Amino acid sequence: MSPIVKLLAQRIALSLLLLLLISVVIFAGTIVLPGDVAQSILGQSATPEALANLRAELGVNDPPVQRYFAWLFGAMQGDLGTALTSGQDIADALSNRLWNTLFLAFWAAMVAVPLAIFLGLLAVRFKDRWPDKLISAVTLASISIPEFLIGYVLMYFVAVKLQWAPSVAMINDSMSLLDKLNSIALPVAVLTLVVLAHMMRMTRAAILNVMQSAYIETAELKGLNAFQVIYRHAFPNAVAPIVNVVMLNLAYLVVGVVVIEVVFVYPGMGQYLVDHVSKRDVPVVQACGLIFAAVYIGLNMIADIVAILSNPRLRHPK
Amino acid sequence: MNRHMQYLASQAAAGKLSRRDFLGKAAALGFTAVSANLLLSTAAKAAGPQKGGTIRLGLQGGSTTDSLDPALVTNTVGLMVTRLWGETLVELAEDGGIEGKLAESYEASADARTWTFKLRSGVTYSNGQSVTADDVVKTMERHSGEDTKSGALGIMRGIKDVRADGDSVVFELDSPNADLPYLLADYHLIVQPNGGNDDPAAAIGTGPYIMKSADMGVRFVAEKNPNYWGDLGNADTVEIIVINDDTARVAALQSGQVDVIDRVPPRTAKLVDRAPNITVHSTSAAGHYVFIMHCNTAPFDNNDVRMALKYGMNRQEMVDKILNGYGTVGNDTPINASYPMYTELEQREFDPDKAMFHLKKSGHDGSILLRTSDNSFPGAPDASALFQQSLSSAGIKLDVKREPNDGYWSEVWNAQPFCTSYWGGRPTQDQMFTTAYLSTADWNDTRFNNEQFDQMLVAARGELDVAKRTQMYADMSTILRDEGGLICPMFNDFVEATTDKVDGFTAGIPGQVLMNGYAASKLWVKA
Numbered sequence: 001m002s003p004i005v006k007l008l009a010q011r012i013a014l015s016l017l018l019l020l021l022i023s024v025v026i027f028a029g030t031i032v033l034p035g036d037v038a039q040s041i042l043g044q045s046a047t048p049e050a051l052a053n054l055r056a057e058l059g060v061n062d063p064p065v066q067r068y069f070a071w072l073f074g075a076m077q078g079d080l081g082t083a084l085t086s087g088q089d090i091a092d093a094l095s096n097r098l099w100n101t102l103f104l105a106f107w108a109a110m111v112a113v114p115l116a117i118f119l120g121l122l123a124v125r126f127k128d129r130w131p132d133k134l135i136s137a138v139t140l141a142s143i144s145i146p147e148f149l150i151g152y153v154l155m156y157f158v159a160v161k162l163q164w165a166p167s168v169a170m171i172n173d174s175m176s177l178l179d180k181l182n183s184i185a186l187p188v189a190v191l192t193l194v195v196l197a198h199m200m201r202m203t204r205a206a207i208l209n210v211m212q213s214a215y216i217e218t219a220e221l222k223g224l225n226a227f228q229v230i231y232r233h234a235f236p237n238a239v240a241p242i243v244n245v246v247m248l249n250l251a252y253l254v255v256g257v258v259v260i261e262v263v264f265v266y267p268g269m270g271q272y273l274v275d276h277v278s279k280r281d282v283p284v285v286q287a288c289g290l291i292f293a294a295v296y297i298g299l300n301m302i303a304d305i306v307a308i309l310s311n312p313r314l315r316h317p318k
Numbered sequence: 319m320n321r322h323m324q325y326l327a328s329q330a331a332a333g334k335l336s337r338r339d340f341l342g343k344a345a346a347l348g349f350t351a352v353s354a355n356l357l358l359s360t361a362a363k364a365a366g367p368q369k370g371g372t373i374r375l376g377l378q379g380g381s382t383t384d385s386l387d388p389a390l391v392t393n394t395v396g397l398m399v400t401r402l403w404g405e406t407l408v409e410l411a412e413d414g415g416i417e418g419k420l421a422e423s424y425e426a427s428a429d430a431r432t433w434t435f436k437l438r439s440g441v442t443y444s445n446g447q448s449v450t451a452d453d454v455v456k457t458m459e460r461h462s463g464e465d466t467k468s469g470a471l472g473i474m475r476g477i478k479d480v481r482a483d484g485d486s487v488v489f490e491l492d493s494p495n496a497d498l499p500y501l502l503a504d505y506h507l508i509v510q511p512n513g514g515n516d517d518p519a520a521a522i523g524t525g526p527y528i529m530k531s532a533d534m535g536v537r538f539v540a541e542k543n544p545n546y547w548g549d550l551g552n553a554d555t556v557e558i559i560v561i562n563d564d565t566a567r568v569a570a571l572q573s574g575q576v577d578v579i580d581r582v583p584p585r586t587a588k589l590v591d592r593a594p595n596i597t598v599h600s601t602s603a604a605g606h607y608v609f610i611m612h613c614n615t616a617p618f619d620n621n622d623v624r625m626a627l628k629y630g631m632n633r634q635e636m637v638d639k640i641l642n643g644y645g646t647v648g649n650d651t652p653i654n655a656s657y658p659m660y661t662e663l664e665q666r667e668f669d670p671d672k673a674m675f676h677l678k679k680s681g682h683d684g685s686i687l688l689r690t691s692d693n694s695f696p697g698a699p700d701a702s703a704l705f706q707q708s709l710s711s712a713g714i715k716l717d718v719k720r721e722p723n724d725g726y727w728s729e730v731w732n733a734q735p736f737c738t739s740y741w742g743g744r745p746t747q748d749q750m751f752t753t754a755y756l757s758t759a760d761w762n763d764t765r766f767n768n769e770q771f772d773q774m775l776v777a778a779r780g781e782l783d784v785a786k787r788t789q790m791y792a793d794m795s796t797i798l799r800d801e802g803g804l805i806c807p808m809f810n811d812f813v814e815a816t817t818d819k820v821d822g823f824t825a826g827i828p829g830q831v832l833m834n835g836y837a838a839s840k841l842w843v844k845a
């Protein structure tokens with residue numbers, strides 16, 4: 001087996017092990033959560049009889065270890081159980097929500113990643129001159145403002161005043177792709193503004209770091225223009241840290257957009273999770289936790305693998 | 319000429335003449351665009367409901383954990399959706415009385431123990447089956463059975479037996495109850511095929527609409543039921559979108575993505591109303607924001623302490639600052655003018671001297687702890703701070719402890735001796751008192767235990783003479799006001815808004831949200 005395949009296999013195995021450990025943490029965490037699912041479902045309109053009936057039906061009294069293994073084996077086979085509150089199959093309900101979240105994250109990434117890298121390169125090209133300073137100022141300002149505020153501001157001007165895009169980002173199956181894109185235009189814009197600065201700054205810093213190297217000087221001396229130097233020589237060597245920060249931001253786009261989902265009424269995973277946490281619907285919370293963990297670990301694993309592949313020293317370890 | 323204009327306007331309102339043509343002809347007759355437009359809108363109202371189009375509502379309160387099962391409905395979105403596809407036996411009428419829905423008529427025996435509801439004939443469910451008396455019996459059994467989770471269980475308790483008798487349904491009660499029709503108007507008690515025992519969340523009912531898609535906590539779409547027996551349902555399609563965020567809901571209305579929203583935040587309602595195409599509707603209601611003391615826990619077991627706190631409450635300030643004027647002052651009883659047999663009692667005013675007097679008399683010393691949270695009612699922490707200030711001017715020290723929203727209803731409300739909370743209204747005094755002030759009530763959240771009050775409640779329930787009953791309820795309210803553990807500073811209005819795309823909004827039944835939940839089927843889209 002070539003060392004590279006071995007290295008990748010190791011990475012993947014480690015990720016799976018990590019996921020397994022996280023599943024234990026998630027399960028334990030949800031078990032020790034205070035509160036009572038039956039009370040939460042019935043709210044203020046709970047009578048003692050109704051509570052007792054519901055608790056018995058939900059069967060929340062089995063020993064935890066037994067419940068953990070039952071849950072784990074179910075999850076491995078794609079069976080995440082049924083929601084306590086609505087009785088729906090979690091995998092069914094989640095797949096729809098997850099798809100929506102990924103749809104939004106995908107388009108936000110499609111806009112944000114190329115834009116961030118392009119702006120980063122531009123900032124390096126005009127280092128310490130006005131384009132660099134302008135890009136830095138704008139992106140840092142947008143990352144500093146709370147995302148819900150950016151959301152409200154855009155909503156007021158773009159949706160209410162100019163009426164260019166809808167303020168409610170509601171998507172459903174009967175819409176065409178173009179309708180859907182129009183519908184999510186505002187949340188995509190907000191998410192782009194939020195993640196742009198981080199990726200842009202990292203791109204700029206990583207490339208500037210490489211630019212100090214002797215081989216860049218060589219490239220310059222052999223007569224390449226500035227963009228070519230950056231693109232052909234600096235960028236490939238700076239790709240590992242950039243991919244790392246891109247992946248972190250992609251993970252954020254999937255798991256961290258609850259606020260944006262609420263503001264724009266987007267039917268994604270975040271709102272689904274929050275609703276179920278407040279109702280103490282433990283199986284759904286566990287399923288969401290597991291999926292979020294898998295997304296995080298998966299994206300970081302990809303970042304690691306890209307870093308290994310792009311770095312000859314890691315590809316051929318001594 | 320004027321008559322000719324009116325004729326043109328009615329033609330335009332009926333859609334036989336386009337708006338543009340109408341305005342053109344009006345201009346030719348020497349009318350300005352403003353007066354012509356005014357005439358047109360008057361004609362449109364006079365023309366009455368128009369059929370067709372889509373009504374879109376942006377509502378607060380839905381959650382992904384909801385269910386279509388009417389027994390499990392707990393929020394406005396659930397109520398509105400249930401009203402689309404299902405119907406109860408009877409319904410509240412706009413004059414405060416009762417009107418028949420699936421029941422055509424009803425009658426009570428002289429002792430108000432046996433009630434007979436005659437079903438409307440020829441009504442079918444959206445799946446084509448006919449409604450039978452047996453379905454009604456099964457429905458009532460499902461909501462009152464031993465293992466039910468129904469939110470209507472509490473009000474079903476006094477019913478001993480329900481049986482079918484031809485095309486009638488007969489209810490036998492444990493004790494006389496003149497209010498049974500009000501109880502049966504409860505929105506949980508939707509009549510379903512076989513009582514909903516087969517598939518409670520199938521959304522098959524007799525309502526004016528048929529559910530086309532239901533995405534819990536997100537979006538609901540319903541289309542007109544072509545076989546509906548009544549005259550409800552103007553729009554062809556109803557779309558309900560759940561928008562829990564206040565700002566987003568208002569923005570959706572302003573940008574025209576929805577036509578109707580509920581719960582306009584009182585703070586911004588006046589600003590929203592200023593927009594030319596939006597009207598804000600304020601409906602006085604029976605819902606109220608409360609500070610509740612346990613009458614059996616020290617120091618609140620001393621009525622002088624309770625009176626001191628009641629006199630230390632500045633009610634008008636609460637209405638002005640917490641409700642921004644969208645509400646009315648309370649009088650330490652849960653009853654206001656929204657109730658059918660209401661008598662006005664002398665209004666209790668903010669009086670620091672009396673508060674001080676009662677506190678001294680009680681002999682209580684030291685501070686009093688109030689627990690509050692954001693979700694106990696909107697602005698509750700602010701209201702608690704105001705209360706703290708008004709009490710301090712009477713020399714009473716109040717400590718306010720802010721509790722987390724999460725778990726407030728299980729850990730604090732109905733558990734801790736003094737906290738903030740809210741109550742939705744009930745259609746009758748009997749229900750309100752039975753739910754929360756009878757000494758044996760599950761939700762007796764003030765631990766109120768007054769034998770005389772309990773006896774009067776039972777006596778009033780069986781009293782068919784309205785004048786006597788009215789007097790009894792006035793006496794009971796007085797007892798609560800002067801001895802109860804309830805400090806009720808304010809009744810909150812329902813603040814709702816519509817765009818000029820729809821018409822037909824009325825306050826409807828006093829104390830009920832969104833035209834008693836019928837906004838979707840009673841409003842119409844203007845042509």
